[in-house]
Amino acid sequence: MAVTLADVAAHAGVSSATVSRVLSGNYPVAGATRNRVLRAVEELEYVVNGPASALAAASSDLLGILVNDIADPFFGIIASAVQGELEGQGQGEGPVPRKLAVVCNTGGSPERELTYLTLLQRQRAAAIVLTGGAVEDPEHSAALAARLRRLAAGGTRIVLCGRPPLSDGQGGGPVPGALLTVAFDNRGGARALTEHLLALGHRHIGYVAGPAERTTTRHRLEGHSAALEAHESFDPARAERLTVHGGGYHRSAGYEGTRVLLHRAPETTAVLAANDTVALGVCAALREAGLRIPEDVSVAGFDDLPFSADASPTLTTVRLPLQEAGARAGRLALGTQPPPRGGVTTIGHELVVRASTAPPRAGG
Amino acid sequence: MAVTLADVAAHAGVSSATVSRVLSGNYPVAGATRNRVLRAVEELEYVVNGPASALAAASSDLLGILVNDIADPFFGIIASAVQGELEGQGQGEGPVPRKLAVVCNTGGSPERELTYLTLLQRQRAAAIVLTGGAVEDPEHSAALAARLRRLAAGGTRIVLCGRPPLSDGQGGGPVPGALLTVAFDNRGGARALTEHLLALGHRHIGYVAGPAERTTTRHRLEGHSAALEAHESFDPARAERLTVHGGGYHRSAGYEGTRVLLHRAPETTAVLAANDTVALGVCAALREAGLRIPEDVSVAGFDDLPFSADASPTLTTVRLPLQEAGARAGRLALGTQPPPRGGVTTIGHELVVRASTAPPRAGG
DNA sequence: TGAGCGGTAGTAAGCGCTTACTGCGCCGCG
């Protein structure tokens, strides 16, 4: 039904091999012949059969991206940046991408992560970018690590973006050049935020954290704790009481978490949220409780998503260069940027102080 | 290198045809044989070669989604909903997706839309969902329509989601059952919004519109105009003067547009934004000009993205059921929902009144 | 008892492309 290479070849009066060579461009073909072929391609409106070509060449033009939730701008921005790198991979004028991005929503579930990995492997994806924090379940992370190692060993480029490097401890060592990491400094960011609040004079700092089983959550909490512990006012029991775990990185988690927090520790004068989205829920719950932000309670987010600058009030947060991280991950996945020694790139962060944080009221 | 069907067949002591049949599941295989095969698959960790299977079966498991900007939650939500429908397409327990979504960022450019269409066609995608408004350039839309018609005729299911049905006027008639549309009522929504402002007493209603060449922009403007014209206070010159076109559906477009608007028509008491994101920019510009929202100027958005309820102030807007639209589009693309007569599904909308709109001050 | 049939499984012919290998014509050099 569809036009095939052979049709084009016949139309141009050459062999199908020649057509293939003209199209792939990695073999010398005389100018005249080349033009004849290209004209035939035009005239017949020939479109390569991707599967056939992938089968014969044993490689495909697909790049997989695993995200927790594509509706969340955090992942959207990263995915968009990764895709941006696929452009300019064209062969002709302008940014005509050659590779296609397959975006898979894992919903944060390790099982689905594994499932999608299989699906991508089935498609013989050239590279796979895994975004978002990992789940801490040792069984799953071992299974995942094993899978990734095997994929990497099989030639699939694997890039972990925004999650810590593989650390199952067991299994053959790292696969250099094929299993890369672009990590955020979640600890450092959270620490900076907590130090900011401490410097403002806050002593009762609540923390509405993300799901307990995620590495991201743990790292941010660790940074928070580190800042607390380094401060004269440190009280482990208080810190414990002021930390609540939410059900996810959603607005509702912030809302619910804050209600719990306010009930448990009404003396709270500042709340650190798992991320900006959660912070919105935190703000809503505080306002509902009749508390003003930042006069009565300060609030800080994490990530600095675009909406944070327009929230009410504008959100103090830690800016994570998602765009840059995604682009980096994309380049590593495509192999257009040499991997750093050790395979791990750590992306910086920046404290962004806006209107949602202020000194506590006198006596706070 | 990789394990093949033949390997599995040998291991299980059957022919490769049998293995294929067990895995595809669309042919009877005796229980004992099936188990033997499945065990072999497990033991050898066999993963189907997607390209090979797509080549032989002349169809792939890929579903393409074209979006303007994956970092924009508007598209993220739709994409996420479409993907949601791919799950549950599994064969075993739980939602194990069979199909994979390929998300392509077109950046709103018609050329790239065409390019990605080619790429997806090359991959022999089973279906393609195009989201977001179309560009009004007659040349491009004719080219696009022709392409889509041809793809649809070739068996690729095409679903337009959030954009008007194809209307090039020329070219063979519609391809029933293969070229579907899920449209938003942009006119109706904008009309409702303007009526809301008129009812509040506003007479100087500015409109910071999206890019002039997009259908979405035109439709929303038309709804706005319709409401205006139906009102006793209608003044074409004023309406004209109060409408500014922005450079895109971004915050900065709202900011810039509002500055132009305030300069051109300082008497403005209400501003309608192209969408919620633009509305954020509008608010920023107004605030910068020393105007309070909604006391001095009312602002309304469009779409009701998640952040709108948390903006400062909370945004009056028109809720578009993106989730529902995406899910619908996904089902139509997969063929799991029968297409409506005529192929066009129109999704409703809902006026959401929040804190950013209020009556104008006396004399406004 | 034998033809016929339903239920399984094997055989093998591609699907459309890539690429190693071969072939051919022409030039330069000995």
Added chain:
DNA sequence: CGCGGCGCAGTAAGCGCTTACTACCGCTCA
């Protein structure tokens, strides 16, 4: 004048899977 080499282009062997067709077995039914 002959031969090696070079630059193109053709030949054909797969890549791993699906599936039409065929084969076989064991029953049922006349």
